[in-house]
Amino acid sequence: MYYLRKIAIGLVVFMCMAMVPWAVCAEEEETVSVLSSAVDTEGTVLPSSVTGGAIGMTVDAKSAILIDAESGTVLFEQNSHDRLPPASVTKVMTMLLIMEAVDRGQISLQDKVTISEKAASMGGSQMYMEPGEQHELETLMKGIAIASANDACVSAAEFHSGTVDIFVENMNKRAAELGMKDTNFVNTNGLPVANHYTSAYDIALMSKELYKHKKTQEWFNTWMTNITVGLPGKKQTELGLTNTNRMIKIYPGANGIKTGFTQEAGYCLSASATKGDLTLIAVIMGSPASNVRFAETSKMLDYGFANYDAVKLAEKGEPMGTVMIEKGSPNMVNAVTPENISILVKKGEKDGIRGDLVFDDSIYAPIAKGDQIGEIIVYKNDQEMGRYPVVAEENVEKASLLELYIRMIKSLT
Secondary structure (H helix, E strand, C coil), X not given: CCHHHHCCCCCEECCCCCCCCECCXXXXXXXXXXXXXXXXXXXXXXXXXCHHHHCCCCCCCCEEEEEECCCCCEEEEECXXXXXXXXXXXXXXXXXXXXXXXXXXXXXXXXXXXXXXXXXXXXXXXXXXXXXXXXXXXHHHHHHHHHCCHHHHHHHHHXXXXXXXXXXXXXXXXXXXXXXXXXECCCCCCCCCCCXXXXXXXXXXXXXXXXXXXXXXXXXXXXXXXXXXXXXXXXXXXXXXXXXXXXXXXXXXXXXXXXXXXXXXXXXXXXXXXXXXXXXXXXXXXXXXXXXXXXXXXXXXXXXXXXXXXXXXXXXXXXXXXXXXXXXXXXEEEEECCCCEEEEEECCCCCXXXXXXXXXXXCECCECCCXXXXXXXXXXXXXXXXXXXXXXXXXXXXXXXXXXXXHHHHXXX
């Protein structure tokens, strides 16, 4: 039972009426107590920093940041807006665009993708695919998430947008929508090229969005797997993919996200980890060695989990109550939360958090799925800390005159 269950939300609001050899390393080439608030990060900055408790902590890297994955609150930062080459951490945006297209129904993870000459020619970490062979899109996504495959990135990008150049334009457009002001993408995979850069802060923004796609966590948490590559009728090979992100092996609760390395970029990492109801994202760029990268990321996560906690009030899509819609058909609709509602607090200060569910006074048909019909007001004791929308679970059309007449007759009997 979430804390929200402690309040009376089980109400019905009534209103009037009614993969052989293991793949080459994927990194080649390549002062209030409640801290979170109901902030939409798209097109905005991350919520206010609360790094005061981390004074004195430094990270052996060019830049770094630690955020709460739900609210985006910054818990620690070091040169987080410096523009630096991200190497394969670029692939966070590549994967995000693919997953968002899947959610829209534009493409499916079961779609067959034909490998082009361009994709097969990619160097660095790869799946060693031949031009003309076909794989399901999900297989390519596994190759990107687990083994950082550059050829899979190009293939997925071509399938999504038609050409890599158009896909890169879409990457930069999405970056702008997310408020990534220190970012310019030139390719899909982070291979060294002029004018390709981002920042730890911006990586945190896109990692936060990608983390919402739960399917990706299945891939990020796979340590080893096999895939078959090669053209049918010719020599085919069982290729082993090994995860480049050692955090999932060495850090309790680690569940993502993406490593990166080139000589220019140094060792980079966007890492996520969960303990209890709290998920943190730590980003590090330009670390001098791979083991230092993982150690320093672990240090940031340790700091976060030692000093902060989370109160989960609701899961995405969780029913919060049933609302009657005036002149609607049907005349009732479930009210659900469009996103997780999780409140970041300082360690030991979870008590006193409550959420009050409030519906609009009058709700008339028609309404569309996703329309706001109420809100959850979050309090720390009696101090309001934030408001979160509650939306209609499905469409409600206007009732016909006959349907309204029948309801009126029934109300009189």
